Amino acid sequence: xxxxxxxxxxxxxxxxxxxxxxxxxxxxxxxxxxxxxxxxxxxxxxxxxxxxxxxxxxxxxxxxxxxxxxxxxxxxxxxxxxxxxxxxxxxxxxxxxxxxxxxxxxxxxxxxxxxxxxxxxxxxxxxxxxxxxxxxxxxxxxxxxxxxxxxxxxxxxxxxxxxxxxxxxxxxxxxxxxxxxxxxxxxxxxxxxxxxxxxxxxxxxxxxxxxxxxxxxxxxxxxxxxxxxxxxxxxxxxxxxxxxxxxxxxxxxxxxxxxxxxxxxxxxxxxxxxxxxxxxxxxxxxxxxxxxxxxxxxxxxxxxxxxxxxxxxxxxxxxxxxxxxxxxxxxxxxxxxxxxxxxxxxxxxxxxxxxxxxxxxxxxxxxxxxxxxxxxxxxxxxxxxxxxxxxxxxxxxxxxxxxxxxxxxxxxxxxxxxxxxxxxxxxxxxxxxxxxxxxxxxxxxxxxxxxxxxxxxxxxxx
Amino acid sequence: xxxxxxxxxxxxxxxxxxxxxxxxxxxxxxxxxxxxxxxxxxxxxxxxxxxxxxxxxxxxxxxxxxxxxxxxxxxxxxxxxxxxxxxxxxxxxxxxxxxxxxxxxxxxxxxxxxxxxxxxxxxxxxxxxxxxxxxxxxxxxxxxxxxxxxxxxxxxxxxxxxxxxxxxxxxxxxxxxxxxxxxxxxxxxxxxxxxxxxxxxxxxxxxxxxxxxxxxxxxxxxxxxxxxxxxxxxxxxxxxxxxxxxxxxxxxxxxxxxxxxxxxxxxxxxxxxxxxxxxxxxxxxxxxxxxxxxxxxxxxxxxxxxxxxxxxxxxxxxxxxxxxxxxxxxxxxxxxxxxxxxxxxxxxxxxxxxxxxxxxxxxxxxxxxxxxxxxxxxxxxxxxxxxxxxxxxxxxxxxxxxxxxxxxxxxxxxxxxxxxxxxxxxxxxxxxxxxxxxxxxxxxxxxxxxxxxxxxxxxxxx
Numbered sequence: 047x048x049x050x051x052x053x054x055x056x057x058x059x060x061x062x063x064x065x066x067x068x069x070x071x072x073x074x075x076x077x078x079x080x081x082x083x084x085x086x087x088x089x090x091x092x093x094x095x096x097x098x099x100x101x102x103x104x105x106x107x108x109x110x111x112x113x114x115x116x117x118x119x120x121x122x123x124x125x126x127x128x129x130x131x132x133x134x135x136x137x138x139x140x141x142x143x144x145x146x147x148x149x150x151x152x153x154x155x156x157x158x159x160x161x162x163x164x165x166x167x168x169x170x171x172x173x174x175x176x177x178x179x180x181x182x183x184x185x186x187x188x189x190x191x192x193x194x195x196x197x198x199x200x201x202x203x204x205x206x207x208x209x210x211x212x213x214x215x216x217x218x219x220x221x222x223x224x225x226x227x228x229x230x231x232x233x234x235x236x237x238x239x240x241x242x243x244x245x246x247x248x249x250x251x252x253x254x255x256x257x258x259x260x261x262x263x264x265x266x267x268x269x270x271x272x273x274x275x276x277x278x279x280x281x282x283x284x285x286x287x288x289x290x291x292x293x294x295x296x297x298x299x300x301x302x303x304x305x306x307x308x309x310x311x312x313x314x315x316x317x318x319x320x321x322x323x324x325x326x327x328x329x330x331x332x333x334x335x336x337x338x339x340x341x342x343x344x345x346x347x348x349x350x351x352x353x354x355x356x357x358x359x360x361x362x363x364x365x366x367x368x369x370x371x372x373x374x375x376x377x378x379x380x381x382x383x384x385x386x387x388x389x390x391x392x393x394x395x396x397x398x399x400x401x402x403x404x405x406x407x408x409x410x411x412x413x414x415x416x417x418x419x420x421x422x423x424x425x426x427x428x429x430x431x432x433x434x435x436x437x438x439x440x441x442x443x444x445x446x447x448x449x450x451x452x453x454x455x456x457x458x459x460x461x462x463x464x465x466x467x468x469x470x471x472x473x474x475x476x477x478x479x480x481x482x483x484x485x486x487x488x489x490x491x492x493x494x495x496x497x498x499x500x501x502x503x504x505x506x507x508x
Numbered sequence: 509x510x511x512x513x514x515x516x517x518x519x520x521x522x523x524x525x526x527x528x529x530x531x532x533x534x535x536x537x538x539x540x541x542x543x544x545x546x547x548x549x550x551x552x553x554x555x556x557x558x559x560x561x562x563x564x565x566x567x568x569x570x571x572x573x574x575x576x577x578x579x580x581x582x583x584x585x586x587x588x589x590x591x592x593x594x595x596x597x598x599x600x601x602x603x604x605x606x607x608x609x610x611x612x613x614x615x616x617x618x619x620x621x622x623x624x625x626x627x628x629x630x631x632x633x634x635x636x637x638x639x640x641x642x643x644x645x646x647x648x649x650x651x652x653x654x655x656x657x658x659x660x661x662x663x664x665x666x667x668x669x670x671x672x673x674x675x676x677x678x679x680x681x682x683x684x685x686x687x688x689x690x691x692x693x694x695x696x697x698x699x700x701x702x703x704x705x706x707x708x709x710x711x712x713x714x715x716x717x718x719x720x721x722x723x724x725x726x727x728x729x730x731x732x733x734x735x736x737x738x739x740x741x742x743x744x745x746x747x748x749x750x751x752x753x754x755x756x757x758x759x760x761x762x763x764x765x766x767x768x769x770x771x772x773x774x775x776x777x778x779x780x781x782x783x784x785x786x787x788x789x790x791x792x793x794x795x796x797x798x799x800x801x802x803x804x805x806x807x808x809x810x811x812x813x814x815x816x817x818x819x820x821x822x823x824x825x826x827x828x829x830x831x832x833x834x835x836x837x838x839x840x841x842x843x844x845x846x847x848x849x850x851x852x853x854x855x856x857x858x859x860x861x862x863x864x865x866x867x868x869x870x871x872x873x874x875x876x877x878x879x880x881x882x883x884x885x886x887x888x889x890x891x892x893x894x895x896x897x898x899x900x901x902x903x904x905x906x907x908x909x910x911x912x913x914x915x916x917x918x919x920x921x922x923x924x925x926x927x928x929x930x931x932x933x934x935x936x937x938x939x940x941x942x943x944x945x946x947x948x949x950x951x952x953x954x955x956x957x958x959x960x961x962x963x964x965x966x967x968x969x970x
Contacts, residue, residue, distance in 0.1 A: 076825030137827055140724070206825050233729070247728060251826045260790035261605070264940040266709060266911030267695075269841050270811030271802045273795035276836075277745065277814050284746035287739070328722035331865035333735035340733045349732030352739050353829050358816035359837060363538030363668050364713045364874045365599055366839055366912075367815050367940050374738075375821060377828055379731050403793035412826045449728030450828075478829050479724040 048189045050182075050497050054490055057181075061493065062153070062164070062486065064094070065177050069151040069166040075111060075134035075206045084202050087133045088112050091180075091200050098180045099187025100198065106218075108210035111202030115221070118187065119195045125507040126195040127500060128224035128463070130453070131176030131231065132204030135168035136478045143480035153486065158237075158474055163483040170484035171477035175230035175470060176200060178489060182496035191497060193504040197224060204231075207251070207413025208453045215453075215460045226426040226503060227457050230492060232447050232469030237487065239317060240438045242430055243467035245345065245446035246454055248380030248417035250390045251353075254397060255408040256282070256372045262358075263368040273404030275372040276357045282400055282407075283374060286350055290336040293350050293378075295396045301383045305346055313341060316443055326474065344448035349379045375412075379448060386414035386452075415452015418465070425506040426466040433468075433498035437491060468492075468499065510651045512644075512959050516952055519643075523955065524615070524626070524948065526556070527639050531613040531628040537573060537596035537668045546664050549595045550574050553642075553662050560642045561649025562660065568680075570672035573664030577683070580649065581657045587969040588657040589962060590686035590925070592915070593638030593693065594666030597630035598940045605942035615948065620699075620936055625945040632946035633939035637692035637932060638662060640951060644958035653959060655966040659686060666693075669713070669875025670915045677915075677922045688888040688965060689919050692954060694909050694931030699949065701779060702900045704892055705929035707807065707908035708916055710842030710879035712852045713815075716859060717870040718744070718834045724820075725830040735866030737834040738819045744862055744869075745836060748812055752798040755812050755840075757858045763845045767808055775803060778905055788936065806910035811841045837874075841910060848876035848914075877914015880927070887968040888928040895930075895960035899953060930954075930961065 054061070073087035074080040088105055095103045095116035103116040111134065119126075138148035146152050151166035164174065179198070186192035199222065201211045215222060232243040258275035259268070288294050305313075318341055324332065334343040343349070357372030359365035378393065380386055394409040401407040420427055422444050434442040447467075454465045470492035476482045516523070535549035536542040550567055557565045557578035565578040573596065581588075600610035608614050613628035626636065641660070648654035661684065663673045677684060694705040720737035721730070750756050767775075780803055786794065796805040805811070819834030821827035840855065842848055856871040863869040882889055884906050896904040909929075916927045932954035938944045 262941040265813045265839055266841055267935055268806055269813045270796050270809055271794060271806040274813045276817050280742035280745040283742040329866050332733060333866035334732050344730055344733040347732055351727045351731045351736045351830055353727060353827060354820035354822045355738050356818045356822040360816045360818040365815060368813055377727055379728055404791050404795035473729055478726040
């Protein structure tokens with residue numbers, strides 16, 4: 047029977063070409079200008095699933111972008127794996143910081159990726175990692191190596207909050223019934239240090255608007271006499287952290303899970319070089335909450351970051367104006383047990399309460415989601431761990447991620463099954479940034495590893 | 509001999525039509541995209557001065573935009589008035605807040621302007637007020653009422669710092685020799701309360717850039733672990749004012765002119781309604797330095813305002829990114845005796861000194877200028893006062909303005925003559941804002957008043 051290694055050797059170039067075609071479609075869900083491209087991407091995924099051997103594939107309409115569903119049921123008595131991924135991507139801007147156009151994929155070698163990496167928006171997050179599962183399925187169906195049932199659910203709004211998925215899942219519990227959910231939308235420590243993500247942070251994303259005078263004003267005639275919305279906004283945002291970088295929103299930390307000294311010591315064993323970290327980002331120092339390490343700050347601790355700010359004159363040269371309005375997009379990463387809707391409410395009430403006289407403040411919640419933890423004694427985790435051992439030759443390290451996949455908590459609530467996060471990307475792949483890329487080696491290694499997960503999960507399910 | 513009143517009555521429509529044509533040219537000096545329009549405006553001014561009766565008109569090249577010079581010398585033994593104005597305008601954005609296109613002038617009635625106002629960028633600042641002088645000259649030359657010599661110097665970089673004028677003036681002291689400088693680029697209290705500006709604030713305008721990581725980062729994977737340039741920028745800007753709204757830059761207030769109780773009481777006599785002020789701006793409270801009134805805050809006190817801020821994702825929807833860079837444009841209004849280059853240096857040193865580890869900070873000075881005061885016993889001021897009495901029927905009030913005309917201090921230094929600021933605009937004319945306008949009544953009243961200044965200045969010079 048043909049091994050996955052042989053199959054990859056025979057079809058490697060086609061696997062790359064197909065992904066590159068998929069990456070050419072600018073499926074930016076955040077920007078209505080790309081509406082048709084997002085829809086075209088859904089069609090493309092549908093075709094890929096059919097070619098890969100799914101018996102039944104459908105584009106499921108939702109209040110927003112459609113969800114592509116596909117399944118291959120070989121025997122109802124066998125376990126079922128539900129694969130989740132997303133076909134939408136982050137906006138590409140700032141475009142001018144890309145070395146090559148974000149939607150014209152090219153393969154280039156890098157220090158970390160000597161076998162080349164595919165540079166394109168969505169290469170890693172999540173088209174590349176999602177497509178590994180499609181190609182793994184192709185191998186299993188073409189060579190008679192599919193040991194259990196499989197379902198695919200690929201959505202188009204992950205980068206904007208998965209609202210339509212949250213609408214779709216509760217309405218399709220029967221269709222989505224499964225024994226484990228498999229997702230590749232996270233990373234691993236290094237190509238020689240595989241890791242499996244066991245924790246995710248939650249998220250609360252809001253937009254704030256500060257309005258001062260009812261029109262832009264001449265800063266000479268009014269300067270110093272009226273509240274300048276930009277100055278006020280900077281003061282309000284600055285006050286959200288104290289001198290120890292703790293977040294000052296009352297009640298923000300009330301439900302934060304406090305890890306034991308033992309758990310923190312265990313985490314600290316993961317290989318990490320602060321020097322390499324600083325050099326990779328070209329910073330002279332890290333910056334964050336007092337009393338926690340860099341790896342703790344970006345995984346087990348909640349945060350508050352401004353993701354965008356704008357107001358007044360931002361063009362060439364000088365304009366002596368006092369703007370009528372100033373805006374900011376602010377997101378908070380949350381840890382397990384923090385309820386995102388409650389945190390959003392705490393932020394809204396606090397931010398409105400600190401507005402000085404002379405301005406009006408509006409807080410608009412964008413979206414959010416819960417944090418999540420996978421126990422490592424779960425058979426899904428065990429199957430994944432064995433799969434990595436087969437293909438990497440070492441046991442993967444369980445790792446908390448600072449990122450968020452809000453719908454993972456929803457899956458557990460609605461579908462009563464655990465999610466296994468098998469990520470093959472690297473932190474250096476620049477997801478959400480200019481020059482996002484995904485290693486060719488990582489892409490093929492993912493395709494190689496996934497079938498072993500199916501094998502071991504089926505075995506362990508008996 | 510024909511009076512100015514008769515002359516205006518006969519030519520009123522043409523005076524309006526000519527100004528409207530001038531306002532159609534988008535002479536935005538801050539934006540290179542309008543380069544040709546700015547140059548075309550200079551040509552248009554040259555033609556207007558020739559038509560108005562200047563003997564010699566020339567477009568003087570400079571390192572930047574040209575300066576239009578014109579003169580009518582009737583007798584070297586008579587005094588000479590030098591008229592200064594500018595043909596460039598502020599950028600029009602935010603365009604979408606204009607009720608009519610900024611460069612398609614229309615005349616509309618308003619509560620304050622029952623005889624109509626011309627709505628267009630530059631209507632008041634400064635094309636409209638500058639053109640009053642051109643039409644006043646036309647009257648005086650056409651009707652034999654020019655009592656002295658006159659020179660015009662109209663520049664194209666006032667809105668971006670008048671650098672070329674600062675280069676031009678010292679090199680042309682002979683050509684520009686005069687007995688008084690006359691400018692209409694300020695406002696008056698109200699149509700029934702004429703005022704003459706006797707003080708101007710100085711200006712220091714800088715741009716700041718805060719750089720954190722060398723690329724945009726995923727806020728989940730890095731959030732909380734690295735300095736976020738936007739969060740840092742807000743903290744740095746917020747720290748520039750203390751809880752009493754005093755500016756915290758060391759040495760900033762050292763040379764600030766402290767007015768006596770008497771002077772402040774005199775100022776307080778100018779008619780002012782805080783309620784009307786707040787209602788006009790739709791704000792529930794004013795905001796500014798403790799211990800000073802609104803009129804003091806925007807005239808005799810220095811300020812620090814953010815004129816623009818930007819960084820990260822500012823498009824539609826949400827993007828969970830930590831930006832690599834954040835920017836702000838910041839201007840400080842200065843009072844007489846504060847040296848703008850020194851203040852710029854104080855700002856630069858202080859701002860760089862408060863940058864936390866983990867970011868790099870760059871401060872780029874844009875431009876600046878000195879504050880200025882005109883003594884009211886000066887014969888230029890006396891002549892202006894009498895002129896207003898003739899046409900308004902009341903004595904104008906001397907007033908400190910919060911605005912800046914940096915080159916006024918330069919004129920005194922280089923040309924050894926005082927500047928008289930006869931402004932006919934109103935604070936409500938929205939200069940530098942969307943829907944800038946200039947009252948038709950004000951435009952014609954300016955043309956009517958100016959010839960009297962020439963008459964009285966010539967008389968008082970004997």
